[in-house]
Amino acid sequence: xxxxxxxxxxxxxxxxxxxxxxxxxxxxxxxxxxxxxxxxxxxxxxxxxxxxxxxxxxxxxxxxxxxxxxxxxxxxxxxxxxxxxxxxxxxxxxxxxxxxxxxxxxxxxxxxxxxxxxxxxxxxxxxxxxxxxxxxxxxxxxxxxxxxxxxxxxxxxxxxxxxxxxxxxxxxxxxxxxxxxxxxxxxxxxxxxxxxxxxxxxxxxxxxxxxxxxxxxxxxxxxxxxxxxxxxxxxxxxxxxxxxxxxxxxxxxxxxxxxxxxxxxxxxxxxxxxxxxxxxxxxxxxxxxxxxxxxxxxxxxxxxxxxxxxxxxxxxxxxxxxxxxxxxxxxxxxxxxxxxxxxxxxxxxxxxxxxxxxxxxxxxxxxxxxxxxxxxxxxxxxxxxxxxxxxxxxxxxxxxxxxxxxxxxxxxxxxxxxxxxxxxxxxxxxxxxxxxxxxxxxxxxxxxxxxxxxxxxxxxxxxxxxxxxxxxxxxxxxxxxxxxxxxxxxxxxxxxxxxxxxxxxxxxxxxxxxxxxxxxxxxxxxxxxxxxxxxxxxxxxxxxxxxxxxxxxxxxxxxxxxxxxxxxxxxxxxxxxxxxxxxxxxxxxxxxxxxxxxxxxxxxxxxxxxxxxxxxxxxxxxxxxxxxxxxxxxxxxxxxxxxxxxxxxxxxxxxxxxxxxxxxxxxxxxxxxxxxxxxxxxxxxxxxxxxxxxxxxxxxxxxxxxxxxxxxxxxxxxxxxxxxxxxxxxxxxxxxxxxxxxxxxxxxxxxxxxxxxxxxxxxxxxxxxxxxxxxxxxxxxxxxxxxxxxxxxxxxxxxxxxxxxxxxxxxxxxxxxxxxxxxxxxxxxxxxxxxxxxxxxxxxxxxxxxxxxxxxxxxxxxxxxxxxxxxxxxxxxxxxxxxxxxxxxxxxxxxxxxxxxxxxxxxxxxxxxxxxxxxxxxxxxxxxxxxxxxxxxxxxxxxxxxxx
Numbered sequence: 034x035x036x037x038x039x040x041x042x043x044x045x046x047x048x049x050x051x052x053x054x055x056x057x058x059x060x061x062x063x064x065x066x067x068x069x070x071x072x073x074x075x076x077x078x079x080x081x082x083x084x085x086x087x088x089x090x091x092x093x094x095x096x097x098x099x100x101x102x103x104x105x106x107x108x109x110x111x112x113x114x115x116x117x118x119x120x121x122x123x124x125x126x127x128x129x130x131x132x133x134x135x136x137x138x139x140x141x142x143x144x145x146x147x148x149x150x151x152x153x154x155x156x157x158x159x160x161x162x163x164x165x166x167x168x169x170x171x172x173x174x175x176x177x178x179x180x181x182x183x184x185x186x187x188x189x190x191x192x193x194x195x196x197x198x199x200x201x202x203x204x205x206x207x208x209x210x211x212x213x214x215x216x217x218x219x220x221x222x223x224x225x226x227x228x229x230x231x232x233x234x235x236x237x238x239x240x241x242x243x244x245x246x247x248x249x250x251x252x253x254x255x256x257x258x259x260x261x262x263x264x265x266x267x268x269x270x271x272x273x274x275x276x277x278x279x280x281x282x283x284x285x286x287x288x289x290x291x292x293x294x295x296x297x298x299x300x301x302x303x304x305x306x307x308x309x310x311x312x313x314x315x316x317x318x319x320x321x322x323x324x325x326x327x328x329x330x331x332x333x334x335x336x337x338x339x340x341x342x343x344x345x346x347x348x349x350x351x352x353x354x355x356x357x358x359x360x361x362x363x364x365x366x367x368x369x370x371x372x373x374x375x376x377x378x379x380x381x382x383x384x385x386x387x388x389x390x391x392x393x394x395x396x397x398x399x400x401x402x403x404x405x406x407x408x409x410x411x412x413x414x415x416x417x418x419x420x421x422x423x424x425x426x427x428x429x430x431x432x433x434x435x436x437x438x439x440x441x442x443x444x445x446x447x448x449x450x451x452x453x454x455x456x457x458x459x460x461x462x463x464x465x466x467x468x469x470x471x472x473x474x475x476x477x478x479x480x481x482x483x484x485x486x487x488x489x490x491x492x493x494x495x496x497x498x499x500x501x502x503x504x505x506x507x508x509x510x511x512x513x514x515x516x517x518x519x520x521x522x523x524x525x526x527x528x529x530x531x532x533x534x535x536x537x538x539x540x541x542x543x544x545x546x547x548x549x550x551x552x553x554x555x556x557x558x559x560x561x562x563x564x565x566x567x568x569x570x571x572x573x574x575x576x577x578x579x580x581x582x583x584x585x586x587x588x589x590x591x592x593x594x595x596x597x598x599x600x601x602x603x604x605x606x607x608x609x610x611x612x613x614x615x616x617x618x619x620x621x622x623x624x625x626x627x628x629x630x631x632x633x634x635x636x637x638x639x640x641x642x643x644x645x646x647x648x649x650x651x652x653x654x655x656x657x658x659x660x661x662x663x664x665x666x667x668x669x670x671x672x673x674x675x676x677x678x679x680x681x682x683x684x685x686x687x688x689x690x691x692x693x694x695x696x697x698x699x700x701x702x703x704x705x706x707x708x709x710x711x712x713x714x715x716x717x718x719x720x721x722x723x724x725x726x727x728x729x730x731x732x733x734x735x736x737x738x739x740x741x742x743x744x745x746x747x748x749x750x751x752x753x754x755x756x757x758x759x760x761x762x763x764x765x766x767x768x769x770x771x772x773x774x775x776x777x778x779x780x781x782x783x784x785x786x787x788x789x790x791x792x793x794x795x796x797x798x799x800x801x802x803x804x805x806x807x808x809x810x811x812x813x814x815x816x817x818x819x820x821x822x823x824x825x826x827x828x829x830x831x832x833x834x835x836x837x838x839x840x841x842x843x844x845x846x847x848x849x850x851x852x853x854x855x856x857x858x859x860x861x862x863x864x865x866x867x868x869x870x871x872x873x874x875x876x877x878x879x880x881x882x883x884x885x886x887x888x889x890x891x892x893x894x895x896x897x898x899x900x901x902x903x904x905x906x907x908x909x910x911x912x913x914x915x916x917x918x919x920x921x922x923x924x925x926x927x928x929x930x931x932x933x934x935x936x937x938x939x940x941x942x943x944x945x946x947x948x949x950x951x952x953x954x955x956x957x958x959x960x961x962x963x964x965x966x967x968x969x970x971x972x973x974x975x976x977x978x979x980x981x
Contacts, residue, residue, distance in 0.1 A: 035840065038068035040077045042119065044163070049106055049119075051082060052098035062094050063846035066839035072118035080792050080836050081113045083847060103162040107178035112790040114172060123164045123171035124149045125157070127180055127209075142202075144184050180205060225295045227264035229346055230304055232326060239319070241274045242308050244295065265295050283309055304346050307333045355624070355654040357464055357472045357682065364460035364645060391434050396426050397776055400442070407438045417589075419558060419614055420853035420884075422828045427853050427881065431614065433645065460620060460645065461652040466678055466687050467642060473683025475717065477513040477656075481546045483537040489576030490536050492529070496919075498725050502530040506659070507537065508719045516658035516680030518713075520724040523663040523911055524890075524918025528567050531632055531659060536576045538630055538657075539607065550629030550656065552577065552608040557635050558584070559851075559884060561610050562861035564634070568608075578607015583622065584615045591622075600625055613638045617646045623653060631655035636662040639679060640672035642688055651679050663914075664907040665722070670696040670709070677713075681721060727918070735895075735924045737917050741947065742810065743931045744802040746782075753785035754778060754934050754942075778942045782932040783901060784830065792833035802932035803943075807900055808841070810928050814896050815842055815875040819923075820867070821896035824912045826881045826903070828852055838877055848877040851885035860889065868893045882912045891915045895923040900930060902946055906954035 038055040053060045053070060060068075062082075070077040082092055082099050090108070093100040106114070111122045125146040133140040146154040146164070157166040162178055164171045173181065183205045227244035244264040265273060272289040283305035286296045297305065307330045311322040322329050330347055398406060406423050413421045413430040420429050428434065464471035485503055486493060495503070502519065509517045521527050541547040554564055561584065568577060581587065581603060588611075591599050603609055604626050616623060631653055633639060639647040660680045666673050674691040677684055685691050699705040714720035727734055746754065761774040784801045791797075798804045807823070814821050825831055835847045849863040863878070870876050870893060878894065882903045894916045903909045917925040931943035938944075 035067075035069050037071050038065070040070040040072045040079070040118070042117070045100070048100060048102040048104075048162075050098050050100050051079075051117075059097055061096055062099050066836040066847050067843045068840070075118055076791075077118055078113075078116035078790060078792050080832055081109055081117070083835070084832070103178070107162055107173065107175050109174070111174065114174070116790045120163075120170045120172050123166075123173050123177075125154055125164065125171075125173070125177065126151070127177060129184070129205075129209075142184055142187050142205075144181065176209075180209065225265045225293065227295060227297055227301060229264075230301055230308070231347060232308070240308075240312065242277065242305055243270075244273070244297075244301075265289065266293065269293050277305070277309065278312070282306065300346055303334055304330055355461075355652050356474075358461040358624075358652050359464050360462050364462065364648070391429055391437065396428065397773070398424065398426075403438055403442055407435065407442065410435050410438065419612075422852075422854060425827065425829045427826065427828065427883070429853075431617075461624065461649065463648050463651055465642070465648070465651075466682060468689050469687050470683045474515055475681045475684055477515060479513045480511055481541055482511050483507050483541050485537065486533065487536045487540040487576070489540060489573040490533055490571065491573060492533075492571045495529070495533070496526065499526050499530050499533075502527075502723060503533045503537075505719055505723050506530065506534040510534075510538065510657060512719060514681070514717070514719065515656070516660065516721075517719075518660045518662075518665065518676060518680055518722040520660075520662055520665045520722050522724075522726045523914035524727055525725060526919055527661045527663070528564065528634070529571060531634075531661060532568055532571050532577075534659070535608070535630060535632075536572050539577055542629070548629075550627050551604055551606050553623070553626075553628045553631045553653070553655070554608060554610050555613055555616055555631070555633050555650065556610070557638065558612045558614070558857040559860045559889065560634060561612065561857045563889070564610055566861070579605075581606035581609045583609050583611040583619075588615060588619065588622070592619075613646055613650075617649045620649045620652065626654070628653060628655040630657045630659060632659045632661060633676075633679065634661045636660045636676050636679070637664050637667045637672065640667060640675050642671065642675040642678070647675060647679070651682075663911065665724070667905060667907050670699055673709070677721065681717065684717060684721065727914075735917075735921055737913075737925045737927060740926060740928045741931060742806045742928055743933050743944070744806040746802045746932050746934050747800050747805075749800050750781065750785040750802060750932065751934055751936070754781050755936070757781055775942075779901075780827075782942050783827065788829060788833060793830075793837040798837075803900060803930040806928075806930035807898060810896075810898060810930070811838070811842070811877070818873040818875055819896060820870070820874075820876045820894040821878075821898060822891060822894045822912075822916060823877060823879050823898045823900055824882050824885070824909075825879065825900040826852075826883070827901060828854075828881070830900075831879045831881070835879060842875065842877075844876070848879055850879045851889075852881040853884045855884065860885065864889050864891055867891060880912070880915075882908050885912070885915070889915050890918060890920060892918065892920040892922075895921065896926050896928070898928045898930065902929070902943075902950065906950045909950065910954070 036055075038053050038060060040051070040053050042049050042051045053062075053065050053068070055068065065079055070079060082101065084092075090102050090104040092105060106119070109117075114122050126149060128145045128147050130143050130145065131140070132143065146157050146159070148154055154166055157164060159165075159173065159181055162173050164173050187202070187205065225244075229245035231243045231245060232240045233243045269289045269291070273287055273295060276287050276289060277283075283302045284297070285299070285302060286294055288294055308326075310333075311319060311329070314322075327347060402424055406428065409421055409423055410428070410430055414432070414435065418430055420427060422428070466472060485500070485507055486495075498521075502521070506517060506519070519527050519530065521530075535552055538547070539552075542549045556564060561582070565580065568580075583603065591602060594602070599622055603622065611623075633650060639650045641647055658680050660676050662676065665676065671688060671692065674685050674688055674696075678688075686694075695705065695709045699709070713722040757774060757777045764774075783803050784797065786797065786800065793804070798808055811821065823834075825834070831850050831852060835850055838844065839847045849867060851860050851863055855863070867876060867878050868891065876893075878891065897913050897916050899909060899912070903912075913925075913927050917927075929947060931947060932941065933939075933944060934941040
């Protein structure tokens with residue numbers, strides 16, 4: 034029987050300190066989940082204290098316990114507060130009262146707390162998160178916690194600073210719940226602040242200023258397009274432009290009607306003053322200003338402002354050197370008849386769930402949830418967070434996501450429209466080769482020969498297939514080829530072959546046999562540390578030159594540098610590491626560099642020919658482009674056209690030609706895809722693509738065993754599954770019904786109950802066929818003293834399963850979790866710790882397939898469990914191959930837990946999905962057929978259940 038330990042908390046000056054004691058000894062938090070934690074006689078659930086959150090308010094884990102800020106605690110749910118045995122949560126409402134007029138000096142705000150019924154809460158006293166009322170202490174949670182803090186800060190502002198008062202009130206108003214009571218004069222006032230400005234350029238040199246929200250830019254500076262937002266409602270822009278032209282000088286604030294005020298800091302006023310001056314000049318002077326506004330503004334303000342601060346206010350368009358770029362202009366996704374239409378375009382009622390794709394994820398939200406998600410996406414864009422978890426679902430953060438949400442919400446907006454509207458994006462406009470070949474380059478003149486194994490290469494012993502791969506790359510280089518596709522199966526050492534090739538080219542440059550140019554490596558964020566580690570392992574310190582990390586802190590560091598300074602830093606590096614998102618959002622940093630070799634790792638990230646990420650990748654000027662991917666066809670055959678068009682533009686003609694000659698015939702006859710596969714090695718010399726499978730090229734590689742672990746659903750789970758089927762039968766024929774049913778059945782087949790704050794318990798496991806199968810598998814793996822990877826994209830299941838597994842197996846610490854909220858360096862750190870664990874000691878790691886399923890080597894584990902199945906077998910195989918790859922010494926066991934319904938048996942959802950994925954995997958192996966599941970195939974997963 035698991036022993037109990039005492040859980041305690043104490044209030045500190047800055048928040049709360051949580052501790053666990055066993056026999057009066059304080060335990061390290063890594064040990065907590067091994068015990069049954071009790072606060073007195075009450076059981077405690079501690080999972081929220083280990084949650085990944087913004088590092089500013091993240092809990093601090095030390096030997097003496099977990100310290101949490103008041104802000105962190107205020108962001109928890111009432112149920113989580115209860116399970117931590119903290120004081121009860123206050124349900125107070127707030128009433129805001131104004132003293133004086135906001136437009137006049139001396140204006141102050143006060144607040145009163147009200148009961149939920151609207152009566153004054155007499156004798157109450159607030160101190161931070163604590164509310165003392167009637168001798169009891171209650172906790173104030175969000176948003177009331179932030180509202181009270183901001184109200185107290187409001188009255189500390191200089192009473193004569195009316196503009197700052199406006200701004201502070203605007204911040205408070207955004208937080209107020211609908212039930213808040215607000216003084217009449219304040220209720221209808223909307224305050225907007227603009228910390229940045231750019232130009233809205235019309236024809237013939239006519240332009241107007243565009244005001245932008247704090248910490249965002251019009252085009253290039255912070256997240257590029259991704260976090261651009263108008264500072265004032267779109268509907269009020271005309272009024273602002275009219276007032277801006279009317280006044281003789283740039284003002285600190287403008288009343289633009291309907292209770293909307295815009296407030297401008299002094300530095301923005303100065304820039305607007307220059308813009309106003311040039312608005313009234315003749316056409317030639319206006320055109321000269323528009324062509325280089327940054328230069329003109331800098332010269333005008335040089336005597337009174339710091340020049341280096343200007344880019345924080347106004348950013349100009351970058352230069353570009355790639356011949357593939359037609360112009361710099363307003364970028365928008367193209368309508369392309371050859372890209373498969375994604376499902377989920379129907380529009381639901383307010384109370385229905387909308388199922389739609391974001392990147393490669395299928396998500397579902399109600400209209401109300403989408404509105405809140407849009408706010409969260411905006412915050413994440415400002416914080417440069419690449420991904421968030423919202424309502425238990427993973428959501429990639431980009432302007433594409435933001436604009437998609439805005440467009441989908443548009444039918445539900447108020448008549449005047451929302452303050453958030455999709456913005457024009459200034460970016461390179463390409464010769465895209467979609468309808469016809471506009472840009473074609475396959476070879477240059479022959480280049481000097483390179484050494485296959487250069488002196489700077491530490492690792493001289495390569496596998497035979499790797500030697501062949503390095504030789505193949507060298508032949509491409511020497512022939513004058515401008516690009517190649519290394520599509521080796523996962524785990525064959527594509528990174529190693531690429532590094533050997535780069536070291537050879539660098540040796541050529543060092544000997545003055547080829548112009549010195551930097552290398553660019555673009556990879557998913559989770560692989561950046563892996564590239565550095567692999568380079569350190571295989572190449573001498575000076576073998577590639579200095580590395581510049583064009584992401585994270587370093588990319589933020591140079592954002593205020595001039596273009597010349599930035600170019601000097603980047604081009605002066607031997608090699609540059611960046612992410613696909615950084616390349617997309619900060620493309621101006623990369624456009625004006627002549628790259629020697631550009632490598633796109635996990636290049637399925639640029640498989641969509643009409644995405645901005647793909648077009649920015651194609652906009653670079655590079656002597657040679659190397660594409661690395663183990664899945665050259667992931668969703669559609671056009672994936673292959675797109676990455677080939679990146680490596681050797683024009684080789685397969687236009688996308689239109691490719692669609693008619695290859696993609697369309699392959700839809701009815703997969704043998705046509707085999708013909709395409711052969712052309713990849715025949716259409717160019719050397720062959721454009723090199724693709725090898727592990728089983729064929731790694732002698733002595735351990736075996737891989739697939740275990741289908743079918744388990745009958747317990748009564749409660751089967752009943753919930755049946756309820757979903759019955760509901761689907763009633764809704765047959767309704768828009769979105771199939772996708773909605775599939776998502777519900779998919780979740781119910783994993784776990785048919787919502788988490789109630791107790792997390793995962795033995796009872797929860799017993800009521801889930803798949804979780805029961807999981808534990809049975811883990812029990813056997815523990816007996817063998819081996820390690821296991823569990824893939825599951827449900828973040829809430831990951832979170833609670835982590836604590837449950839530590840408790841059940843008495844692990845020294847909670848199992849490490851890798852998902853979208855974990856940055857690349859931390860992922861690598863987790864993997865290193867797992868890899869270096871004690872041999873023969875049981876250990877578990879939890880990963881999501883998309884975040885942890887690429888680029889990581891985790892050969893310490895020889896058991897892989899797919900607790901949830903991905904829709905594409907290629908993604909699932911990538912996950913498995915974290916363990917089944919070079920360096921694995923043991924046979925690898927892959928487990929597929931399946932929940933079987935007692936009524937539908939072999940026709941249950943899990944069984945149907947397993948058969949479909951097996952079929953798709955077979956087609957992908959034997960021909961370059963995509964592994965995605967079509968709408969009809971998705972419907973077939975539950976057709977038998979619903980029809981019956």
